[in-house]
Amino acid sequence: MRIGELAEATGTTTKALRFYEEAGLLPSPDRTGTGYRDYPPEIISRLAFIRRSQSAGLTLAQIRGILQIRDGGQAPCEHVQELLRARLSDLDRQIAELKELRGTVAQLQADATTLEPARCDPASVCRYL
Amino acid sequence: MRIGELAEATGTTTKALRFYEEAGLLPSPDRTGTGYRDYPPEIISRLAFIRRSQSAGLTLAQIRGILQIRDGGQAPCEHVQELLRARLSDLDRQIAELKELRGTVAQLQADATTLEPARCDPASVCRYL
DNA sequence: CTTGACCTTCCCCTGCACTGGAAGGTCCAA
DNA sequence: TTGGACCTTCCAGTGCAGGGGAAGGTCAAG
Structure with missing residues:
Protein backbone atom coordinates (compact mmCIF):
# COMPACT_ATOMS: atom_id res chain seq x y z
CA MET A 1 0.00 0.00 0.00
CA ARG A 2 1.08 3.54 -0.64
CA ILE A 3 1.96 6.03 2.05
CA GLY A 4 -1.26 8.00 1.68
CA GLU A 5 -3.38 4.90 2.11
CA LEU A 6 -1.40 3.85 5.14
CA ALA A 7 -1.74 7.29 6.66
CA GLU A 8 -5.46 7.20 6.21
CA ALA A 9 -5.75 3.64 7.49
CA THR A 10 -3.90 4.49 10.67
CA GLY A 11 -5.18 7.99 11.25
CA THR A 12 -1.88 9.72 10.83
CA THR A 13 -0.18 11.78 8.10
CA THR A 14 2.32 11.03 5.38
CA LYS A 15 4.64 13.52 7.06
CA ALA A 16 4.56 11.57 10.29
CA LEU A 17 5.15 8.26 8.52
CA ARG A 18 8.26 9.54 6.76
CA PHE A 19 9.37 11.04 10.04
CA TYR A 20 8.93 7.70 11.84
CA GLU A 21 10.96 6.01 9.15
CA GLU A 22 13.70 8.58 9.51
CA ALA A 23 13.57 8.19 13.29
CA GLY A 24 13.99 4.44 13.11
CA LEU A 25 10.51 3.42 14.19
CA LEU A 26 9.47 2.08 10.83
CA PRO A 27 11.67 -0.04 8.55
CA SER A 28 12.45 1.36 5.12
CA PRO A 29 9.70 -0.06 2.95
CA ASP A 30 10.15 -1.49 -0.52
CA ARG A 31 9.83 0.95 -3.37
CA THR A 32 7.82 0.66 -6.54
CA GLY A 33 9.61 0.98 -9.86
CA THR A 34 9.09 4.73 -9.73
CA GLY A 35 10.27 5.19 -6.17
CA TYR A 36 6.98 5.22 -4.31
CA ARG A 37 7.01 3.62 -0.84
CA ASP A 38 5.14 0.30 -0.90
CA TYR A 39 4.08 -0.89 2.54
CA PRO A 40 3.05 -4.42 3.49
CA PRO A 41 -0.26 -4.68 5.38
CA GLU A 42 1.49 -5.87 8.56
CA ILE A 43 2.89 -2.42 9.05
CA ILE A 44 -0.53 -1.35 10.27
CA SER A 45 -0.25 -3.31 13.51
CA ARG A 46 3.17 -1.84 14.09
CA LEU A 47 1.70 1.62 13.78
CA ALA A 48 -1.13 0.61 16.08
CA PHE A 49 1.51 -0.35 18.63
CA ILE A 50 3.22 2.99 18.23
CA ARG A 51 -0.06 4.77 18.83
CA ARG A 52 -0.90 2.70 21.89
CA SER A 53 2.54 3.43 23.28
CA GLN A 54 2.17 7.13 22.63
CA SER A 55 -1.14 7.25 24.37
CA ALA A 56 0.58 5.67 27.38
CA GLY A 57 2.88 8.67 27.33
CA LEU A 58 6.00 6.97 26.02
CA THR A 59 8.34 9.04 23.88
CA LEU A 60 9.26 8.02 20.36
CA ALA A 61 12.76 7.24 21.61
CA GLN A 62 11.37 4.80 24.16
CA ILE A 63 9.06 3.25 21.60
CA ARG A 64 11.97 2.86 19.23
CA GLY A 65 13.83 1.04 22.01
CA ILE A 66 11.00 -1.45 22.40
CA LEU A 67 10.74 -1.96 18.66
CA GLN A 68 14.44 -2.56 18.34
CA ILE A 69 14.28 -5.32 20.93
CA ARG A 70 11.37 -6.91 19.14
CA ASP A 71 13.09 -6.53 15.80
CA GLY A 72 16.15 -8.15 17.31
CA GLY A 73 14.05 -11.25 17.85
CA GLN A 74 13.54 -10.86 21.59
CA ALA A 75 10.37 -10.24 23.54
CA PRO A 76 10.53 -6.73 25.00
CA MET B 1 26.37 47.49 38.15
CA ARG B 2 27.76 45.20 35.51
CA ILE B 3 25.90 42.26 34.05
CA GLY B 4 27.96 39.69 35.93
CA GLU B 5 27.26 41.33 39.27
CA LEU B 6 23.57 41.54 38.50
CA ALA B 7 23.52 37.90 37.48
CA GLU B 8 25.12 36.90 40.73
CA ALA B 9 22.91 39.19 42.79
CA THR B 10 19.77 37.70 41.30
CA GLY B 11 20.88 34.11 40.98
CA THR B 12 20.72 33.97 37.21
CA THR B 13 23.21 34.06 34.34
CA THR B 14 24.53 36.77 32.06
CA LYS B 15 23.14 34.77 29.16
CA ALA B 16 19.66 34.88 30.63
CA LEU B 17 19.88 38.61 31.32
CA ARG B 18 20.81 39.39 27.74
CA PHE B 19 18.06 37.08 26.62
CA TYR B 20 15.50 38.89 28.79
CA GLU B 21 16.61 42.18 27.33
CA GLU B 22 16.25 40.82 23.83
CA ALA B 23 12.84 39.40 24.74
CA GLY B 24 11.61 42.75 26.02
CA LEU B 25 11.46 41.92 29.72
CA LEU B 26 14.33 44.18 30.68
CA PRO B 27 14.88 47.69 29.34
CA SER B 28 18.11 48.34 27.47
CA PRO B 29 20.48 49.53 30.15
CA ASP B 30 22.90 52.40 29.86
CA ARG B 31 26.33 51.55 28.55
CA THR B 32 29.72 52.52 29.93
CA GLY B 33 32.15 54.31 27.64
CA THR B 34 33.43 50.97 26.44
CA GLY B 35 30.08 49.42 25.79
CA TYR B 36 29.53 47.44 28.98
CA ARG B 37 25.96 47.25 30.23
CA ASP B 38 25.51 49.37 33.36
CA TYR B 39 22.43 48.48 35.39
CA PRO B 40 20.76 50.62 38.04
CA PRO B 41 20.12 48.85 41.37
CA GLU B 42 16.32 49.03 40.89
CA ILE B 43 16.59 46.43 38.19
CA ILE B 44 17.01 43.84 40.92
CA SER B 45 13.42 44.14 42.07
CA ARG B 46 12.25 43.82 38.49
CA LEU B 47 14.17 40.59 38.18
CA ALA B 48 12.75 39.44 41.49
CA PHE B 49 9.30 40.01 40.03
CA ILE B 50 10.21 38.00 36.96
CA ARG B 51 11.35 35.14 39.14
CA ARG B 52 8.25 35.21 41.29
CA SER B 53 6.12 35.17 38.18
CA GLN B 54 8.04 32.27 36.74
CA SER B 55 7.64 30.26 39.89
CA ALA B 56 3.90 30.83 39.56
CA GLY B 57 4.17 29.15 36.19
CA LEU B 58 3.72 32.20 33.98
CA THR B 59 5.51 32.23 30.66
CA LEU B 60 7.96 34.94 29.72
CA ALA B 61 5.45 36.23 27.19
CA GLN B 62 2.85 36.65 29.93
CA ILE B 63 5.35 38.28 32.23
CA ARG B 64 6.34 40.65 29.47
CA GLY B 65 2.69 41.55 29.10
CA ILE B 66 2.44 42.48 32.76
CA LEU B 67 5.65 44.47 32.63
CA GLN B 68 4.50 46.38 29.58
CA ILE B 69 1.34 47.45 31.36
CA ARG B 70 3.36 48.58 34.37
CA ASP B 71 5.88 50.33 32.13
CA GLY B 72 2.97 52.05 30.40
CA GLY B 73 2.15 53.67 33.72
CA GLN B 74 -0.84 51.52 34.59
CA ALA B 75 -1.30 49.05 37.45
CA PRO B 76 -1.48 45.55 35.97
C1' DC C 1 -2.84 15.37 -23.89
C1' DT C 2 -3.89 17.52 -19.99
C1' DT C 3 -5.51 17.96 -15.36
C1' DG C 4 -5.39 16.98 -10.63
C1' DA C 5 -4.22 14.01 -7.04
C1' DC C 6 -0.68 11.67 -5.49
C1' DC C 7 4.27 10.82 -4.63
C1' DT C 8 9.53 12.10 -4.00
C1' DT C 9 13.42 14.77 -1.51
C1' DC C 10 14.92 18.91 0.64
C1' DC C 11 15.23 22.32 4.04
C1' DC C 12 13.30 25.36 7.34
C1' DC C 13 9.85 26.41 11.15
C1' DT C 14 7.15 25.75 15.42
C1' DG C 15 7.23 26.73 21.12
C1' DC C 16 9.89 27.41 25.34
C1' DA C 17 13.68 29.35 27.82
C1' DC C 18 17.54 29.57 27.50
C1' DT C 19 22.87 27.56 26.83
C1' DG C 20 27.35 26.97 24.31
C1' DG C 21 30.86 28.67 21.89
C1' DA C 22 33.61 31.62 18.70
C1' DA C 23 35.96 35.91 17.87
C1' DG C 24 37.26 39.87 19.71
C1' DG C 25 37.53 44.08 23.12
C1' DT C 26 38.42 45.77 28.20
C1' DC C 27 39.84 46.04 32.98
C1' DC C 28 42.82 45.34 36.84
C1' DA C 29 46.53 43.37 39.47
C1' DA C 30 51.27 41.51 39.56
C1' DT D 1 53.39 44.09 29.84
C1' DT D 2 51.12 40.20 30.43
C1' DG D 3 47.59 37.25 31.98
C1' DG D 4 43.13 36.13 33.47
C1' DA D 5 38.62 37.54 34.34
C1' DC D 6 35.37 40.09 32.59
C1' DC D 7 32.63 42.08 28.75
C1' DT D 8 30.71 42.52 23.64
C1' DT D 9 28.06 40.53 19.42
C1' DC D 10 26.50 36.81 16.64
C1' DC D 11 25.27 32.20 15.32
C1' DA D 12 23.78 27.70 16.46
C1' DG D 13 21.80 24.16 19.16
C1' DT D 14 18.89 21.89 22.84
C1' DG D 15 14.29 18.46 23.26
C1' DC D 16 9.95 16.90 21.31
C1' DA D 17 7.10 15.46 17.43
C1' DG D 18 6.26 16.52 13.66
C1' DG D 19 4.22 20.62 10.04
C1' DG D 20 4.81 23.81 5.89
C1' DG D 21 5.95 24.40 1.58
C1' DA D 22 9.00 24.33 -2.68
C1' DA D 23 10.47 21.92 -6.81
C1' DG D 24 9.80 18.23 -9.38
C1' DG D 25 8.22 13.24 -10.88
C1' DT D 26 4.05 9.86 -11.59
C1' DC D 27 -0.47 7.93 -12.22
C1' DA D 28 -5.24 7.43 -13.78
C1' DA D 29 -9.24 9.49 -15.76
C1' DG D 30 -11.44 12.22 -19.20
Missing part, protein backbone atom coordinates in the same frame (compact mmCIF):
# COMPACT_ATOMS: atom_id res chain seq x y z
CA CYS A 77 8.38 -7.64 28.04
CA GLU A 78 10.86 -6.83 30.76
CA HIS A 79 11.97 -3.63 29.11
CA VAL A 80 8.34 -2.57 28.76
CA GLN A 81 7.68 -3.36 32.41
CA GLU A 82 10.60 -1.21 33.41
CA LEU A 83 9.46 1.63 31.18
CA LEU A 84 5.97 1.50 32.63
CA ARG A 85 7.32 1.52 36.17
CA ALA A 86 9.46 4.55 35.38
CA ARG A 87 6.62 6.29 33.59
CA LEU A 88 4.32 5.74 36.54
CA SER A 89 6.70 7.19 39.10
CA ASP A 90 7.41 10.06 36.77
CA LEU A 91 3.70 10.75 36.48
CA ASP A 92 3.35 10.66 40.25
CA ARG A 93 6.14 13.17 40.56
CA GLN A 94 4.66 15.44 37.89
CA ILE A 95 1.23 15.31 39.48
CA ALA A 96 2.66 16.13 42.89
CA GLU A 97 4.57 19.08 41.45
CA LEU A 98 1.54 20.41 39.65
CA LYS A 99 -0.58 20.06 42.77
CA GLU A 100 1.91 22.04 44.76
CA LEU A 101 2.02 24.70 42.08
CA ARG A 102 -1.77 24.72 42.01
CA GLY A 103 -1.77 25.45 45.73
CA THR A 104 0.59 28.35 45.27
CA VAL A 105 -1.34 29.80 42.37
CA ALA A 106 -4.67 29.32 44.12
CA GLN A 107 -3.37 31.31 47.08
CA LEU A 108 -2.05 34.07 44.83
CA GLN A 109 -5.32 34.19 42.99
CA ALA A 110 -7.34 34.29 46.19
CA ASP A 111 -5.23 37.14 47.50
CA ALA A 112 -5.52 38.97 44.21
CA THR A 113 -9.31 38.89 44.29
CA THR A 114 -9.77 39.72 47.97
CA LEU A 115 -6.98 42.16 48.75
CA GLU A 116 -7.32 45.69 47.56
CA PRO A 117 -4.63 46.94 45.22
CA ALA A 118 -3.31 48.58 48.37
CA ARG A 119 -0.79 50.88 46.89
CA CYS A 120 1.14 48.58 44.61
CA ASP A 121 4.75 49.59 44.51
CA PRO A 122 5.48 50.20 40.83
CA ALA A 123 9.12 49.25 41.38
CA SER A 124 8.15 45.71 42.31
CA VAL A 125 5.61 45.73 39.47
CA CYS A 126 2.74 43.90 41.16
CA ARG A 127 2.05 42.99 44.74
CA TYR A 128 -0.01 39.96 43.74
CA LEU A 129 2.98 38.00 42.59
CA CYS B 77 -3.74 44.23 38.76
CA GLU B 78 -6.69 43.20 36.64
CA HIS B 79 -4.53 41.65 33.99
CA VAL B 80 -2.66 39.69 36.65
CA GLN B 81 -5.92 38.50 38.18
CA GLU B 82 -7.05 37.28 34.81
CA LEU B 83 -3.75 35.51 34.17
CA LEU B 84 -3.91 33.78 37.54
CA ARG B 85 -7.47 32.67 36.90
CA ALA B 86 -6.50 31.23 33.55
CA ARG B 87 -3.40 29.62 34.98
CA LEU B 88 -5.40 27.98 37.73
CA SER B 89 -7.94 26.44 35.41
CA ASP B 90 -5.16 25.33 33.11
CA LEU B 91 -3.44 23.64 36.03
CA ASP B 92 -6.67 21.90 36.97
CA ARG B 93 -7.01 20.62 33.46
CA GLN B 94 -3.42 19.43 33.33
CA ILE B 95 -3.72 17.67 36.64
CA ALA B 96 -6.91 15.94 35.57
CA GLU B 97 -5.28 14.79 32.34
CA LEU B 98 -2.24 13.47 34.13
CA LYS B 99 -4.39 11.65 36.64
CA GLU B 100 -6.30 9.96 33.89
CA LEU B 101 -3.09 8.98 32.17
CA ARG B 102 -1.76 7.73 35.48
CA GLY B 103 -4.77 5.46 35.78
CA THR B 104 -4.17 4.04 32.34
CA VAL B 105 -0.48 3.50 32.91
CA ALA B 106 -1.07 1.98 36.34
CA GLN B 107 -3.44 -0.53 34.78
CA LEU B 108 -0.96 -1.38 32.04
CA GLN B 109 1.80 -1.75 34.56
CA ALA B 110 -0.31 -3.95 36.83
CA ASP B 111 -1.20 -6.19 33.92
CA ALA B 112 2.40 -6.33 32.84
CA THR B 113 3.56 -7.59 36.22
CA THR B 114 0.76 -10.05 36.86
CA LEU B 115 -0.04 -11.49 33.45
CA GLU B 116 2.31 -14.00 31.98
CA PRO B 117 3.88 -13.06 28.68
CA ALA B 118 1.30 -15.44 27.28
CA ARG B 119 2.59 -15.84 23.80
CA CYS B 120 3.10 -12.27 22.77
CA ASP B 121 2.32 -11.84 19.11
CA PRO B 122 5.52 -10.45 17.60
CA ALA B 123 3.51 -8.70 14.89
CA SER B 124 1.81 -6.52 17.48
CA VAL B 125 5.16 -6.08 19.23
CA CYS B 126 4.02 -6.28 22.86
CA ARG B 127 0.77 -7.33 24.46
CA TYR B 128 1.34 -5.08 27.42
CA LEU B 129 0.67 -1.94 25.48
Whole structure:
Protein backbone atom coordinates (compact mmCIF):
# COMPACT_ATOMS: atom_id res chain seq x y z
CA MET A 1 0.00 0.00 0.00
CA ARG A 2 1.08 3.54 -0.64
CA ILE A 3 1.96 6.03 2.05
CA GLY A 4 -1.26 8.00 1.68
CA GLU A 5 -3.38 4.90 2.11
CA LEU A 6 -1.40 3.85 5.14
CA ALA A 7 -1.74 7.29 6.66
CA GLU A 8 -5.46 7.20 6.21
CA ALA A 9 -5.75 3.64 7.49
CA THR A 10 -3.90 4.49 10.67
CA GLY A 11 -5.18 7.99 11.25
CA THR A 12 -1.88 9.72 10.83
CA THR A 13 -0.18 11.78 8.10
CA THR A 14 2.32 11.03 5.38
CA LYS A 15 4.64 13.52 7.06
CA ALA A 16 4.56 11.57 10.29
CA LEU A 17 5.15 8.26 8.52
CA ARG A 18 8.26 9.54 6.76
CA PHE A 19 9.37 11.04 10.04
CA TYR A 20 8.93 7.70 11.84
CA GLU A 21 10.96 6.01 9.15
CA GLU A 22 13.70 8.58 9.51
CA ALA A 23 13.57 8.19 13.29
CA GLY A 24 13.99 4.44 13.11
CA LEU A 25 10.51 3.42 14.19
CA LEU A 26 9.47 2.08 10.83
CA PRO A 27 11.67 -0.04 8.55
CA SER A 28 12.45 1.36 5.12
CA PRO A 29 9.70 -0.06 2.95
CA ASP A 30 10.15 -1.49 -0.52
CA ARG A 31 9.83 0.95 -3.37
CA THR A 32 7.82 0.66 -6.54
CA GLY A 33 9.61 0.98 -9.86
CA THR A 34 9.09 4.73 -9.73
CA GLY A 35 10.27 5.19 -6.17
CA TYR A 36 6.98 5.22 -4.31
CA ARG A 37 7.01 3.62 -0.84
CA ASP A 38 5.14 0.30 -0.90
CA TYR A 39 4.08 -0.89 2.54
CA PRO A 40 3.05 -4.42 3.49
CA PRO A 41 -0.26 -4.68 5.38
CA GLU A 42 1.49 -5.87 8.56
CA ILE A 43 2.89 -2.42 9.05
CA ILE A 44 -0.53 -1.35 10.27
CA SER A 45 -0.25 -3.31 13.51
CA ARG A 46 3.17 -1.84 14.09
CA LEU A 47 1.70 1.62 13.78
CA ALA A 48 -1.13 0.61 16.08
CA PHE A 49 1.51 -0.35 18.63
CA ILE A 50 3.22 2.99 18.23
CA ARG A 51 -0.06 4.77 18.83
CA ARG A 52 -0.90 2.70 21.89
CA SER A 53 2.54 3.43 23.28
CA GLN A 54 2.17 7.13 22.63
CA SER A 55 -1.14 7.25 24.37
CA ALA A 56 0.58 5.67 27.38
CA GLY A 57 2.88 8.67 27.33
CA LEU A 58 6.00 6.97 26.02
CA THR A 59 8.34 9.04 23.88
CA LEU A 60 9.26 8.02 20.36
CA ALA A 61 12.76 7.24 21.61
CA GLN A 62 11.37 4.80 24.16
CA ILE A 63 9.06 3.25 21.60
CA ARG A 64 11.97 2.86 19.23
CA GLY A 65 13.83 1.04 22.01
CA ILE A 66 11.00 -1.45 22.40
CA LEU A 67 10.74 -1.96 18.66
CA GLN A 68 14.44 -2.56 18.34
CA ILE A 69 14.28 -5.32 20.93
CA ARG A 70 11.37 -6.91 19.14
CA ASP A 71 13.09 -6.53 15.80
CA GLY A 72 16.15 -8.15 17.31
CA GLY A 73 14.05 -11.25 17.85
CA GLN A 74 13.54 -10.86 21.59
CA ALA A 75 10.37 -10.24 23.54
CA PRO A 76 10.53 -6.73 25.00
CA CYS A 77 8.38 -7.64 28.04
CA GLU A 78 10.86 -6.83 30.76
CA HIS A 79 11.97 -3.63 29.11
CA VAL A 80 8.34 -2.57 28.76
CA GLN A 81 7.68 -3.36 32.41
CA GLU A 82 10.60 -1.21 33.41
CA LEU A 83 9.46 1.63 31.18
CA LEU A 84 5.97 1.50 32.63
CA ARG A 85 7.32 1.52 36.17
CA ALA A 86 9.46 4.55 35.38
CA ARG A 87 6.62 6.29 33.59
CA LEU A 88 4.32 5.74 36.54
CA SER A 89 6.70 7.19 39.10
CA ASP A 90 7.41 10.06 36.77
CA LEU A 91 3.70 10.75 36.48
CA ASP A 92 3.35 10.66 40.25
CA ARG A 93 6.14 13.17 40.56
CA GLN A 94 4.66 15.44 37.89
CA ILE A 95 1.23 15.31 39.48
CA ALA A 96 2.66 16.13 42.89
CA GLU A 97 4.57 19.08 41.45
CA LEU A 98 1.54 20.41 39.65
CA LYS A 99 -0.58 20.06 42.77
CA GLU A 100 1.91 22.04 44.76
CA LEU A 101 2.02 24.70 42.08
CA ARG A 102 -1.77 24.72 42.01
CA GLY A 103 -1.77 25.45 45.73
CA THR A 104 0.59 28.35 45.27
CA VAL A 105 -1.34 29.80 42.37
CA ALA A 106 -4.67 29.32 44.12
CA GLN A 107 -3.37 31.31 47.08
CA LEU A 108 -2.05 34.07 44.83
CA GLN A 109 -5.32 34.19 42.99
CA ALA A 110 -7.34 34.29 46.19
CA ASP A 111 -5.23 37.14 47.50
CA ALA A 112 -5.52 38.97 44.21
CA THR A 113 -9.31 38.89 44.29
CA THR A 114 -9.77 39.72 47.97
CA LEU A 115 -6.98 42.16 48.75
CA GLU A 116 -7.32 45.69 47.56
CA PRO A 117 -4.63 46.94 45.22
CA ALA A 118 -3.31 48.58 48.37
CA ARG A 119 -0.79 50.88 46.89
CA CYS A 120 1.14 48.58 44.61
CA ASP A 121 4.75 49.59 44.51
CA PRO A 122 5.48 50.20 40.83
CA ALA A 123 9.12 49.25 41.38
CA SER A 124 8.15 45.71 42.31
CA VAL A 125 5.61 45.73 39.47
CA CYS A 126 2.74 43.90 41.16
CA ARG A 127 2.05 42.99 44.74
CA TYR A 128 -0.01 39.96 43.74
CA LEU A 129 2.98 38.00 42.59
CA MET B 1 26.37 47.49 38.15
CA ARG B 2 27.76 45.20 35.51
CA ILE B 3 25.90 42.26 34.05
CA GLY B 4 27.96 39.69 35.93
CA GLU B 5 27.26 41.33 39.27
CA LEU B 6 23.57 41.54 38.50
CA ALA B 7 23.52 37.90 37.48
CA GLU B 8 25.12 36.90 40.73
CA ALA B 9 22.91 39.19 42.79
CA THR B 10 19.77 37.70 41.30
CA GLY B 11 20.88 34.11 40.98
CA THR B 12 20.72 33.97 37.21
CA THR B 13 23.21 34.06 34.34
CA THR B 14 24.53 36.77 32.06
CA LYS B 15 23.14 34.77 29.16
CA ALA B 16 19.66 34.88 30.63
CA LEU B 17 19.88 38.61 31.32
CA ARG B 18 20.81 39.39 27.74
CA PHE B 19 18.06 37.08 26.62
CA TYR B 20 15.50 38.89 28.79
CA GLU B 21 16.61 42.18 27.33
CA GLU B 22 16.25 40.82 23.83
CA ALA B 23 12.84 39.40 24.74
CA GLY B 24 11.61 42.75 26.02
CA LEU B 25 11.46 41.92 29.72
CA LEU B 26 14.33 44.18 30.68
CA PRO B 27 14.88 47.69 29.34
CA SER B 28 18.11 48.34 27.47
CA PRO B 29 20.48 49.53 30.15
CA ASP B 30 22.90 52.40 29.86
CA ARG B 31 26.33 51.55 28.55
CA THR B 32 29.72 52.52 29.93
CA GLY B 33 32.15 54.31 27.64
CA THR B 34 33.43 50.97 26.44
CA GLY B 35 30.08 49.42 25.79
CA TYR B 36 29.53 47.44 28.98
CA ARG B 37 25.96 47.25 30.23
CA ASP B 38 25.51 49.37 33.36
CA TYR B 39 22.43 48.48 35.39
CA PRO B 40 20.76 50.62 38.04
CA PRO B 41 20.12 48.85 41.37
CA GLU B 42 16.32 49.03 40.89
CA ILE B 43 16.59 46.43 38.19
CA ILE B 44 17.01 43.84 40.92
CA SER B 45 13.42 44.14 42.07
CA ARG B 46 12.25 43.82 38.49
CA LEU B 47 14.17 40.59 38.18
CA ALA B 48 12.75 39.44 41.49
CA PHE B 49 9.30 40.01 40.03
CA ILE B 50 10.21 38.00 36.96
CA ARG B 51 11.35 35.14 39.14
CA ARG B 52 8.25 35.21 41.29
CA SER B 53 6.12 35.17 38.18
CA GLN B 54 8.04 32.27 36.74
CA SER B 55 7.64 30.26 39.89
CA ALA B 56 3.90 30.83 39.56
CA GLY B 57 4.17 29.15 36.19
CA LEU B 58 3.72 32.20 33.98
CA THR B 59 5.51 32.23 30.66
CA LEU B 60 7.96 34.94 29.72
CA ALA B 61 5.45 36.23 27.19
CA GLN B 62 2.85 36.65 29.93
CA ILE B 63 5.35 38.28 32.23
CA ARG B 64 6.34 40.65 29.47
CA GLY B 65 2.69 41.55 29.10
CA ILE B 66 2.44 42.48 32.76
CA LEU B 67 5.65 44.47 32.63
CA GLN B 68 4.50 46.38 29.58
CA ILE B 69 1.34 47.45 31.36
CA ARG B 70 3.36 48.58 34.37
CA ASP B 71 5.88 50.33 32.13
CA GLY B 72 2.97 52.05 30.40
CA GLY B 73 2.15 53.67 33.72
CA GLN B 74 -0.84 51.52 34.59
CA ALA B 75 -1.30 49.05 37.45
CA PRO B 76 -1.48 45.55 35.97
CA CYS B 77 -3.74 44.23 38.76
CA GLU B 78 -6.69 43.20 36.64
CA HIS B 79 -4.53 41.65 33.99
CA VAL B 80 -2.66 39.69 36.65
CA GLN B 81 -5.92 38.50 38.18
CA GLU B 82 -7.05 37.28 34.81
CA LEU B 83 -3.75 35.51 34.17
CA LEU B 84 -3.91 33.78 37.54
CA ARG B 85 -7.47 32.67 36.90
CA ALA B 86 -6.50 31.23 33.55
CA ARG B 87 -3.40 29.62 34.98
CA LEU B 88 -5.40 27.98 37.73
CA SER B 89 -7.94 26.44 35.41
CA ASP B 90 -5.16 25.33 33.11
CA LEU B 91 -3.44 23.64 36.03
CA ASP B 92 -6.67 21.90 36.97
CA ARG B 93 -7.01 20.62 33.46
CA GLN B 94 -3.42 19.43 33.33
CA ILE B 95 -3.72 17.67 36.64
CA ALA B 96 -6.91 15.94 35.57
CA GLU B 97 -5.28 14.79 32.34
CA LEU B 98 -2.24 13.47 34.13
CA LYS B 99 -4.39 11.65 36.64
CA GLU B 100 -6.30 9.96 33.89
CA LEU B 101 -3.09 8.98 32.17
CA ARG B 102 -1.76 7.73 35.48
CA GLY B 103 -4.77 5.46 35.78
CA THR B 104 -4.17 4.04 32.34
CA VAL B 105 -0.48 3.50 32.91
CA ALA B 106 -1.07 1.98 36.34
CA GLN B 107 -3.44 -0.53 34.78
CA LEU B 108 -0.96 -1.38 32.04
CA GLN B 109 1.80 -1.75 34.56
CA ALA B 110 -0.31 -3.95 36.83
CA ASP B 111 -1.20 -6.19 33.92
CA ALA B 112 2.40 -6.33 32.84
CA THR B 113 3.56 -7.59 36.22
CA THR B 114 0.76 -10.05 36.86
CA LEU B 115 -0.04 -11.49 33.45
CA GLU B 116 2.31 -14.00 31.98
CA PRO B 117 3.88 -13.06 28.68
CA ALA B 118 1.30 -15.44 27.28
CA ARG B 119 2.59 -15.84 23.80
CA CYS B 120 3.10 -12.27 22.77
CA ASP B 121 2.32 -11.84 19.11
CA PRO B 122 5.52 -10.45 17.60
CA ALA B 123 3.51 -8.70 14.89
CA SER B 124 1.81 -6.52 17.48
CA VAL B 125 5.16 -6.08 19.23
CA CYS B 126 4.02 -6.28 22.86
CA ARG B 127 0.77 -7.33 24.46
CA TYR B 128 1.34 -5.08 27.42
CA LEU B 129 0.67 -1.94 25.48
C1' DC C 1 -2.84 15.37 -23.89
C1' DT C 2 -3.89 17.52 -19.99
C1' DT C 3 -5.51 17.96 -15.36
C1' DG C 4 -5.39 16.98 -10.63
C1' DA C 5 -4.22 14.01 -7.04
C1' DC C 6 -0.68 11.67 -5.49
C1' DC C 7 4.27 10.82 -4.63
C1' DT C 8 9.53 12.10 -4.00
C1' DT C 9 13.42 14.77 -1.51
C1' DC C 10 14.92 18.91 0.64
C1' DC C 11 15.23 22.32 4.04
C1' DC C 12 13.30 25.36 7.34
C1' DC C 13 9.85 26.41 11.15
C1' DT C 14 7.15 25.75 15.42
C1' DG C 15 7.23 26.73 21.12
C1' DC C 16 9.89 27.41 25.34
C1' DA C 17 13.68 29.35 27.82
C1' DC C 18 17.54 29.57 27.50
C1' DT C 19 22.87 27.56 26.83
C1' DG C 20 27.35 26.97 24.31
C1' DG C 21 30.86 28.67 21.89
C1' DA C 22 33.61 31.62 18.70
C1' DA C 23 35.96 35.91 17.87
C1' DG C 24 37.26 39.87 19.71
C1' DG C 25 37.53 44.08 23.12
C1' DT C 26 38.42 45.77 28.20
C1' DC C 27 39.84 46.04 32.98
C1' DC C 28 42.82 45.34 36.84
C1' DA C 29 46.53 43.37 39.47
C1' DA C 30 51.27 41.51 39.56
C1' DT D 1 53.39 44.09 29.84
C1' DT D 2 51.12 40.20 30.43
C1' DG D 3 47.59 37.25 31.98
C1' DG D 4 43.13 36.13 33.47
C1' DA D 5 38.62 37.54 34.34
C1' DC D 6 35.37 40.09 32.59
C1' DC D 7 32.63 42.08 28.75
C1' DT D 8 30.71 42.52 23.64
C1' DT D 9 28.06 40.53 19.42
C1' DC D 10 26.50 36.81 16.64
C1' DC D 11 25.27 32.20 15.32
C1' DA D 12 23.78 27.70 16.46
C1' DG D 13 21.80 24.16 19.16
C1' DT D 14 18.89 21.89 22.84
C1' DG D 15 14.29 18.46 23.26
C1' DC D 16 9.95 16.90 21.31
C1' DA D 17 7.10 15.46 17.43
C1' DG D 18 6.26 16.52 13.66
C1' DG D 19 4.22 20.62 10.04
C1' DG D 20 4.81 23.81 5.89
C1' DG D 21 5.95 24.40 1.58
C1' DA D 22 9.00 24.33 -2.68
C1' DA D 23 10.47 21.92 -6.81
C1' DG D 24 9.80 18.23 -9.38
C1' DG D 25 8.22 13.24 -10.88
C1' DT D 26 4.05 9.86 -11.59
C1' DC D 27 -0.47 7.93 -12.22
C1' DA D 28 -5.24 7.43 -13.78
C1' DA D 29 -9.24 9.49 -15.76
C1' DG D 30 -11.44 12.22 -19.20
